[in-house]
Amino acid sequence: MPDPRARRGVRYPVTALLAAAAAAVLAGAKSLVASGEWVADAPQHVLAQLGFETDRLTGVIRPSHAGTIRLVLLAVDGDILDTAIGHYLQERRPAPEPAAAVRRAIAVDGRVLRGSRTPDRAATALLAAMDHTGSVLAQRQVADKSNEIPAFAPLLDPLDLEHTLITADALHTQHAH
Numbered sequence: 001m002p003d004p005r006a007r008r009g010v011r012y013p014v015t016a017l018l019a020a021a022a023a024a025v026l027a028g029a030k031s032l033v034a035s036g037e038w039v040a041d042a043p044q045h046v047l048a049q050l051g052f053e054t055d056r057l058t059g060v061i062r063p064s065h066a067g068t069i070r071l072v073l074l075a076v077d078g079d080i081l082d083t084a085i086g087h088y089l090q091e092r093r094p095a096p097e098p099a100a101a102v103r104r105a106i107a108v109d110g111r112v113l114r115g116s117r118t119p120d121r122a123a124t125a126l127l128a129a130m131d132h133t134g135s136v137l138a139q140r141q142v143a144d145k146s147n148e149i150p151a152f153a154p155l156l157d158p159l160d161l162e163h164t165l166i167t168a169d170a171l172h173t174q175h176a177h
Helices: 014-026 032-041 044-050 066-075 078-092 149-156
Strands: 104-112 125-131 136-142 164-167
Touching: 014 032, 014 044, 014 066, 032 066, 078 136, 104 149, 125 149, 136 149
Parallel strands: 104 164
Antiparallel strands: 104 125, 125 136
């Protein structure tokens, strides 16, 4: 069922919709329906923090319909979103300690997303770079019918790798890497 507010010209900021989808997943939602239900049940102060706008007439935040969130998620380029989130997390990273001998460590590993396989689609595989404090710095989707090797260099390209030690699976012991 389409969102009735969409006919009245109500628009939702894309950042609010993406933040709501991410918050729903972090809260345990495992499907688009569950994400929509989480957003519909979220308290007003949470919706405000996610970036939804208050209706000027009523003073109430009315979140988007689950179908709207689904359409936004389908339209988003995953690699561009991952790059933007990676840049955001890089900016939030604490400044390195002044000791010149300290090396930053980044682990690169791939995973298959649980529950992503459907009868007509292969499971989604991701390659991620994570620092040893637990922050995901970058993430890329591995192309279908491929492996992690072609995604390795593009994953690390946007990162500052000066004074960095990278750990990875034996699969990545390639000359180019």
